Amino acid sequence: MQAEDKTGSDARPWDAVGLLLQAARPEKRKLLWGLLWLLVAAGLEALGPALGKRFIDEHLLARQFDVPAMAGLIGAALACAWASSWVRYLQLARMAGIARRSVLRLREQVFSHVLNLPMAFFDRAITGQLVSRVTNDTEAVNTLYRQVLYVMLDSSLVVLGSIVAMAWLDWRLMLIVVMLVPASVLIIWFYQRWSAPAVQAARALRSDINAQMAESIAGMAMLQSAGAAPRFAQRFAATNGEQLQARVRELRANAWLLRPALDLLNVLLIVTVIYGFGQRELSGLELGLLYAFLSYISRVVEPLIQITMQFGQLQQSMVAAARVRTLLQESRPAAGSRPDCHISRGALQLNGLRFAYENGRDVLSDISLQIAPGAFVGIVGHTGSGKSTLLSLLLRFYRPQAGEILIDGQDLALIPDTAFRAAIGLVPQEPYLMAASARENIAMGRDISEAEIIAAARAARVHDLLAGLPQGYDTLLGEGGARVSSGQKQLIAMARALAGAPRILFLDEATSNIDSATERLITEALRELHGRVTVVAIAHRLSTIREANQIVVLNHGRLAERGDHEALMAIEGGLYQRLVTLQSLQSLQSDDENEELEPSQA
Numbered sequence: 064m065q066a067e068d069k070t071g072s073d074a075r076p077w078d079a080v081g082l083l084l085q086a087a088r089p090e091k092r093k094l095l096w097g098l099l100w101l102l103v104a105a106g107l108e109a110l111g112p113a114l115g116k117r118f119i120d121e122h123l124l125a126r127q128f129d130v131p132a133m134a135g136l137i138g139a140a141l142a143c144a145w146a147s148s149w150v151r152y153l154q155l156a157r158m159a160g161i162a163r164r165s166v167l168r169l170r171e172q173v174f175s176h177v178l179n180l181p182m183a184f185f186d187r188a189i190t191g192q193l194v195s196r197v198t199n200d201t202e203a204v205n206t207l208y209r210q211v212l213y214v215m216l217d218s219s220l221v222v223l224g225s226i227v228a229m230a231w232l233d234w235r236l237m238l239i240v241v242m243l244v245p246a247s248v249l250i251i252w253f254y255q256r257w258s259a260p261a262v263q264a265a266r267a268l269r270s271d272i273n274a275q276m277a278e279s280i281a282g283m284a285m286l287q288s289a290g291a292a293p294r295f296a297q298r299f300a301a302t303n304g305e306q307l308q309a310r311v312r313e314l315r316a317n318a319w320l321l322r323p324a325l326d327l328l329n330v331l332l333i334v335t336v337i338y339g340f341g342q343r344e345l346s347g348l349e350l351g352l353l354y355a356f357l358s359y360i361s362r363v364v365e366p367l368i369q370i371t372m373q374f375g376q377l378q379q380s381m382v383a384a385a386r387v388r389t390l391l392q393e394s395r396p397a398a399g400s401r402p403d404c405h406i407s408r409g410a411l412q413l414n415g416l417r418f419a420y421e422n423g424r425d426v427l428s429d430i431s432l433q434i435a436p437g438a439f440v441g442i443v444g445h446t447g448s449g450k451s452t453l454l455s456l457l458l459r460f461y462r463p464q465a466g467e468i469l470i471d472g473q474d475l476a477l478i479p480d481t482a483f484r485a486a487i488g489l490v491p492q493e494p495y496l497m498a499a500s501a502r503e504n505i506a507m508g509r510d511i512s513e514a515e516i517i518a519a520a521r522a523a524r525v526h527d528l529l530a531g532l533p534q535g536y537d538t539l540l541g542e543g544g545a546r547v548s549s550g551q552k553q554l555i556a557m558a559r560a561l562a563g564a565p566r567i568l569f570l571d572e573a574t575s576n577i578d579s580a581t582e583r584l585i586t587e588a589l590r591e592l593h594g595r596v597t598v599v600a601i602a603h604r605l606s607t608i609r610e611a612n613q614i615v616v617l618n619h620g621r622l623a624e625r626g627d628h629e630a631l632m633a634i635e636g637g638l639y640q641r642l643v644t645l646q647s648l649q650s651l652q653s654d655d656e657n658e659e660l661e662p663s664q665a
């Protein structure tokens with residue numbers, strides 16, 4: 064079931080700014096130049112009313128109709144307006160470029176971070192929410208750059224330029240206008256308090272919507288077979304509705320508070336300034352000043368309105384940025400710190416392992432085991448006895464709380480990741496095939512030749528199958544390998560593991576989905592590896608590991624028995640003996656059932 068996504072609900076502005084600066088770091092110089100040019104644009108814009116004042120005072124009111132000078136002033140005012148717009152346009156284009164590239168970098172960083180997170184993270188992560196983090200949230204950061212920051216930066220500079228120009232003309236009148244700034248801040252503060260919960264809720268619910276979709280699509284077979292489609296649709300509709308409500312609350316805050324309050328402020332300001340002028344003696348000189356002030360007021364009010372109107376967007380983007388940052392702060396396992404370590408023989412040694420999942424009880428206790436290079440070891444035990452967990456520790460997906468794992472005498476934790484992954488192969492319980500060709504599914508992006516791919520497929524007894532597909536090895540297998548059967552998937556996964564020429568091969572129930580004939584093929588393939596590759600295989604189907612040099616029986620997370628098949632069968636009333644007996648009875652029973660079915664099928 065879905066967990067509500069609360070990551071980033073404690074959005075702090077500095078988180079967002081920190082993230083932005085980090086993503087834009089390679090283009091720091093461009094950003095600084097952009098800032099500088101915006102300053103120039105603000106300066107040019109502030110010049111306009113001052114030139115207008117001069118035109119009124121020195122020419123119109125003084126009745127000095129010096130045409131070249133007047134044309135010069137008008138031309139200069141027009142040139143300033145044109146140049147400031149042009150500079151601003153160029154900077155907007157520059158900012159948009161920086162934003163696009165930064166988001167690209169950020170998205171790559173987030174994805175590569177996610178790819179390297181420890182498996183424990185994925186035990187609590189929800190796919191849809193993670194996807195939302197990498198796509199929607201990084202996109203919101205783009206908006207933060209392009210619209211919000213640009214508009215805010217540009218508007219702030221225009222306000223600043225106008226205030227400086229007004230102070231130069233008449234500092235007392237300037238003070239009246241400046242009163243507008245704290246008043247706007249107050250309005251923004253109220254607006255934020257009113258709308259912040261709605262903004263956060265809307266974002267969290269959107270991520271929930273993604274998560275529900277991803278979950279439903281991934282589990283479609285279960286969902287449809289359980290007739291759960293109407294319930295899922297209902298739940299989806301409810302979340303969708305809640306999201307709409309949250310958005311409406313946010314827009315209402317905008318419509319009822321933000322814009323009307325700011326417009327009112329604007330009117331109050333103009334009235335105050337005109338009243339201030341009314342109190343003075345109206346001379347010719349003052350008319351030019353009045354014109355300049357009214358022009359500056361619009362150059363302060365409009366940007367302030369722009370800034371405040373961006374606040375809604377800013378909040379959303381900040382929530383998104385905080386979520387991305389939270390994800391980036393998820394710690395990655397320390398990479399193996401001994402570059403000289405490498406795996407050549409494939410000897411394994413487990414000393415006193417103890418392990419529990421996060422906040423859970425011990426799943427494995429006191430596991431000590433020695434596996435010689437090239438040996439074949441089977442791990443068996445009842446459901447939930449800890450077999451897969453033991454494998455996960457060997458695969459370094461989790462770290463044991465106590466004890467150590469040594470490969471070729473070196474601490475597993477110290478072996479560099481590339482050396483470790485290159486030396487091991489895994490055939491998991493539920494092999495996942497990519498939406499790619501059979502060839503790509505075996506190569507998995509590794510530098511493996513065609514001959515090696517085919518050799519691996521032959522070794523895994525899957526070559527004939529792949530060669531017989533409509534486009535041979537180039538046939539697309541469909542997302543999750545939807546075009547091949549579960550058993551075939553396991554064989555392809557086996558080929559994938561063998562293609563890397565591993566020193567150690569791990570198999571997790573690799574024969575669970577295949578028929579007895581194919582199991583025999585796999586057993587043959589494993590036999591071929593004897594002495595060359597260390598094989599650690601978990602098997603429910605005990606026939607798969609019958610030939611193992613050593614079979615380890617787990618019972619409630621403890622090592623209960625070990626030895627080869629004969630030795631374990633000799634333990635009277637032993638766990639292994641009981642498991643084998645139980646399985647023989649089951650297969651006899653299913654043989655009987657098949658025989659009963661046969662006449663009716665014939």
Ligand SMILES: Nc1ncnc2c1ncn2[C@@H]1O[C@H](COP(=O)(O)OP(=O)(O)OP(=O)(O)O)[C@@H](O)[C@H]1O
Pocket residue numbers: 186420421423426444445446447448449450451452453
């Ligand atoms: N990711 C996880 N988070 C928390 N507990 C887990 C996790 N995976 C497994 N467990 C618990 O650890 C115990 C051992 O599980 P594990 O999958 O290792 O058993 P197993 O012997 O491989 O079982 P099976 O034969 O059914 O695959 C179980 O009680 C299980 O509930």
